[in-house]
Amino acid sequence: MSTHEPDRAAEDGSGAGSTAPRSLAEALRARDDASLGALLRARPDLLNPVPGDLTQLATRAGTRASVIRALEHLDRFTLQTAEALAVAPEPTTYGTLLALLAGDEGDDAGVDARTVSAALPHAVAALREQALIWGPDDRLRLVRTARELLAPAPQRPSPTGLGPTVAEATAGMSPGRVQEIVTAAGLASTHDPVSAVAALTALFTDRPRMSALLDEAPADAVEVLSRLVWGPPYGQVTAEPAAHLRWLLDRGLLLPTAPGTVVLPREAALHLRGGRAHRALEPVPPTVEPAATHRPAVVNATGAGQAYTALATVEELLKDWDEGGPSVLRAGGLSVRDLKRTAAALDTTEPLAAFWVELAYAAGLIAPDGEADEQYAATPAYDNWLEQPAAERWARLVAAWLPATRTPGLVAGRDGGVAVSAAGRTLSALGPHLDRSAAPEVRRRVLALLAELPEGASPDPETLLARLRWERPLRGAAASDEAGDPDDLRARIARWTLTEAELLGFTGRGALSEHGRALLEGGATTAAEAAAVALLAPLLPEPLDHVLLQADLTAVAPGPLERPLAEALAVLADVESKGGATVYRFTPGSVRRALDSGRTASDLHDFLNTHSRTPVPQPLAYLIDDVARKHGHLRIGAASAYVRCDDDMLLGEILADKRSAGLRLRRLAPTVLAAQADPAALLEGLRQMGFAPAAESPEGDVLITRAHARRTGPRSAPEPVPEGPPVPDGTLLTAAVRAIRAGDLASTTPRKHAPGEQSGALPRTSAADTLATMQAAVLTGEAVWIGYVNAEGSASQRVIAPIRVEGGFVTAYDHTADEVRTYPLHRVTGVAELEAEA
Numbered sequence: 118m119s120t121h122e123p124d125r126a127a128e129d130g131s132g133a134g135s136t137a138p139r140s141l142a143e144a145l146r147a148r149d150d151a152s153l154g155a156l157l158r159a160r161p162d163l164l165n166p167v168p169g170d171l172t173q174l175a176t177r178a179g180t181r182a183s184v185i186r187a188l189e190h191l192d193r194f195t196l197q198t199a200e201a202l203a204v205a206p207e208p209t210t211y212g213t214l215l216a217l218l219a220g221d222e223g224d225d226a227g228v229d230a231r232t233v234s235a236a237l238p239h240a241v242a243a244l245r246e247q248a249l250i251w252g253p254d255d256r257l258r259l260v261r262t263a264r265e266l267l268a269p270a271p272q273r274p275s276p277t278g279l280g281p282t283v284a285e286a287t288a289g290m291s292p293g294r295v296q297e298i299v300t301a302a303g304l305a306s307t308h309d310p311v312s313a314v315a316a317l318t319a320l321f322t323d324r325p326r327m328s329a330l331l332d333e334a335p336a337d338a339v340e341v342l343s344r345l346v347w348g349p350p351y352g353q354v355t356a357e358p359a360a361h362l363r364w365l366l367d368r369g370l371l372l373p374t375a376p377g378t379v380v381l382p383r384e385a386a387l388h389l390r391g392g393r394a395h396r397a398l399e400p401v402p403p404t405v406e407p408a409a410t411h412r413p414a415v416v417n418a419t420g421a422g423q424a425y426t427a428l429a430t431v432e433e434l435l436k437d438w439d440e441g442g443p444s445v446l447r448a449g450g451l452s453v454r455d456l457k458r459t460a461a462a463l464d465t466t467e468p469l470a471a472f473w474v475e476l477a478y479a480a481g482l483i484a485p486d487g488e489a490d491e492q493y494a495a496t497p498a499y500d501n502w503l504e505q506p507a508a509e510r511w512a513r514l515v516a517a518w519l520p521a522t523r524t525p526g527l528v529a530g531r532d533g534g535v536a537v538s539a540a541g542r543t544l545s546a547l548g549p550h551l552d553r554s555a556a557p558e559v560r561r562r563v564l565a566l567l568a569e570l571p572e573g574a575s576p577d578p579e580t581l582l583a584r585l586r587w588e589r590p591l592r593g594a595a596a597s598d599e600a601g602d603p604d605d606l607r608a609r610i611a612r613w614t615l616t617e618a619e620l621l622g623f624t625g626r627g628a629l630s631e632h633g634r635a636l637l638e639g640g641a642t643t644a645a646e647a648a649a650v651a652l653l654a655p656l657l658p659e660p661l662d663h664v665l666l667q668a669d670l671t672a673v674a675p676g677p678l679e680r681p682l683a684e685a686l687a688v689l690a691d692v693e694s695k696g697g698a699t700v701y702r703f704t705p706g707s708v709r710r711a712l713d714s715g716r717t718a719s720d721l722h723d724f725l726n727t728h729s730r731t732p733v734p735q736p737l738a739y740l741i742d743d744v745a746r747k748h749g750h751l752r753i754g755a756a757s758a759y760v761r762c763d764d765d766m767l768l769g770e771i772l773a774d775k776r777s778a779g780l781r782l783r784r785l786a787p788t789v790l791a792a793q794a795d796p797a798a799l800l801e802g803l804r805q806m807g808f809a810p811a812a813e814s815p816e817g818d819v820l821i822t823r824a825h826a827r828r829t830g831p832r833s834a835p836e837p838v839p840e841g842p843p844v845p846d847g848t849l850l851t852a853a854v855r856a857i858r859a860g861d862l863a864s865t866t867p868r869k870h871a872p873g874e875q876s877g878a879l880p881r882t883s884a885a886d887t888l889a890t891m892q893a894a895v896l897t898g899e900a901v902w903i904g905y906v907n908a909e910g911s912a913s914q915r916v917i918a919p920i921r922v923e924g925g926f927v928t929a930y931d932h933t934a935d936e937v938r939t940y941p942l943h944r945v946t947g948v949a950e951l952e953a954e955a
Contacts (some may be wrong), residue, residue: 204394209468249263278386295310322384327388335361351377405580407575410628411574424621428511445493445900484496519560523837526610559610663729768789916932
């Protein structure tokens with residue numbers, strides 16, 4: 118008979134009161150409200166929906182999905198404590214648990230017993246708080262589902278490397294064979310297999326007798342045991358095993374589990390291990406070591422410089438997409454070609470381009486436009502963002518980055534965590550399936566570990582990753598196994614966080630900056646953003662209102678320019694190089710672009726004279742005048758297209774030029790040529806021939822060409838994908854605990870049962886009896902027990918104190934819901950009186 122069947126009923130039932138709880142429900146019932154609130158805060162999935170009573174809460178806390186989620190949030194030592202409980206006797210004592218973790222006294226291979234003794238109370242308290250263990254210290258019990266998940270099984274070895282107990286391994290063995298093993302081990306034969314197994318177990322757990330038995334073992338047998346002792350404990354044997362294997366089989370040190378398969382019993386393995394359940398115990402978290410230390414002023418200045426570069430990069434990206442960005446793929450996201458083009462425009466790599474695109478998307482600055490031929494474009498929020506001071510713009514980007522679940526590091530890589538498609542499609546920037554719910558937690562934890570280092574210290578990445586693996590060992594192991602990558606998803610997110618924080622200026626030279634620390638410690642609050650802005654603003658360079666013109670047709674901007682100046686200069690000249698100083702080059706094409714936008718030559722001269730700290734070089738003035746003199750001499754309109762010019766000799770020159778053959782021109786009048794090309798092609802063709810034509814309207818006016826900004830409709834930023842139910846706030850926790858307490862009080866209140874009525878069944882009474890009992894309860898002020906079926910057909914039992922009965926309704930104080938409610942009498946299945954208190 119299974120020894121766990123009583124526990125299966127105990128964890129789900131309520132049980133009677135006693136000194137030591139007999140079930141998880143009883144253990145929860147003994148907790149105070151603060152302890153219940155801590156449980157619901159640590160495991161918010163238990164609140165969805167709010168349990169009706171503590172028995173329901175205990176049942177839900179023992180479900181497989183909830184237990185797995187709770188185990189995944191344990192640190193390594195707390196998890197090792199749970200693993201030790203899974204291989205300990207049920208129930209076990211605190212002393213036995215400590216011995217399994219620390220090992221025998223004097224065992225040099227184990228960790229310091231004092232360290233384990235100091236760390237164990239915290240681990241046991243964490244397990245007890247999360248309802249993964251229950252019972253007093255002399256009768257600790259692991260929740261049944263957790264034991265099933267962590268205990269050794271042939272299909273799923275234990276993380277401890279231990280195998281089944283002697284009793285479990287000999288469960289299917291014949292009584293005669295058990296007696297043979299007992300006799301070979303030097304024990305007296307018994308009358309039944311149960312006592313024989315108990316005697317063998319006692320031998321294996323008695324250190325002196327077990328040591329004496331192993332002293333007689335052949336050297337080869339000891340070698341076999343040493344290979345199995347730390348797991349896996351299973352091995353293969355032939356039908357005719359060697360002599361040293363036969364010696365082990367005869368004495369039960371190897372027990373058969375299947376034909377050709379043997380296992381080292383748990384008790385024997387623990388003796389060989391010196392009583393330790395784990396080979397490597399980690400009671401203390403690894404320390405994050407600093408890799409380098411810099412002066413705080415250098416860190417802040419470097420971070421501010423990176424923050425300014427981040428703003429400039431996002432602005433450049435949005436400027437490149439201002440007239441309409443790349444098309445949206447049918448499956449969503451950017452194509453590889455468009456990502457390469459964006460990377461070239463930003464003068465960066467494709468992974469970094471994916472990060473900047475995703476950052477702008479997370480901040481709500483870009484979105485699909487929703488048109489038939491869908492494109493990405495800037496949102497109206499981008500225009501508002503541009504008007505803000507630089508420090509506030511940075512704070513908005515970082516505030517979008519911190520809680521974001523989208524992970525641009527996965528772009529162009531295979532998704533090993535979730536099967537996005539049967540073919541394992543390559544992930545694309547702005548596409549679906551980039552959300553990883555663990556990203557915000559890992560990101561904030563990495564930054565929090567940076568904040569714990571001395572000011573100005575940058576972390577050693579490997580020690581930081583070791584710390585993260587210690588804090589969430591199951592999460593990392595699961596992600597690594599599924600992806601087939603030794604560097605699991607959490608570790609990759611941590612590495613990406615360090616890189617992205619440096620790109621954003623959150624860190625400088627790897628160390629946390631002051632403005633980054635203010636934003637991190639203050640949380641996602643307006644006050645924290647304001648503090649970060651106040652620290653960053655003085656470090657950012659002030660925009661300049663001038664440039665330095667040079668004789669080689671270039672202009673140097675020695676720093677960031679004011680936005681109107683930068684926009685005007687971007688039309689008049691081409692950016693040649695970027696960096697601390699931006700170099701612009703003036704070309705005939707760039708000057709013609711400025712003239713096409715409606716500027717005149719005098720406007721351009723005035724603009725340069727106003728904003729240049731150096732005299733306008735003569736070559737630049739000649740360039741502007743020369744292009745302006747030719748600009749608009751030829752006029753092009755739509756016939757299909759025509760060329761109009763007052764100089765008929767110039768038109769003759771065009772006709773005679775062989776390069777105009779593709780335009781298929783013919784003279785309609787001395788000053789007019791007709792073309793079979795469209796106006797845009799005709800404009801481009803003549804410009805390639807060295808002319809400076811201008812387009813004109815049907816009325817004969819020169820068309821002014823300016824870039825038309827494309828904007829989406831109002832769009833909200835994408836919402837992060839939560840990892841699970843949100844952590845409840847204090848108000849919700851208080852209300853939930855009150856409701857659970859009230860429901861538990863109602864469900865455990867004894868009531869009178871009618872003759873023949875089954876326990877737990879809804880009370881059944883006639884309508885007349887129900888009405889009479891309710892009216893009597895109103896007069897006496899007593900509480901009654903009712904069965905109630907709601908509009909959805911869901912039945913429940915409630916304890917109510919009727920206040921008023923009229924019009925087919927009863928108004929009563931509902932002890933289950935802890936509030937006054939009104940119930941239709943026709944939905945009440947019956948009513949019963951409560952047992953009088955003793």
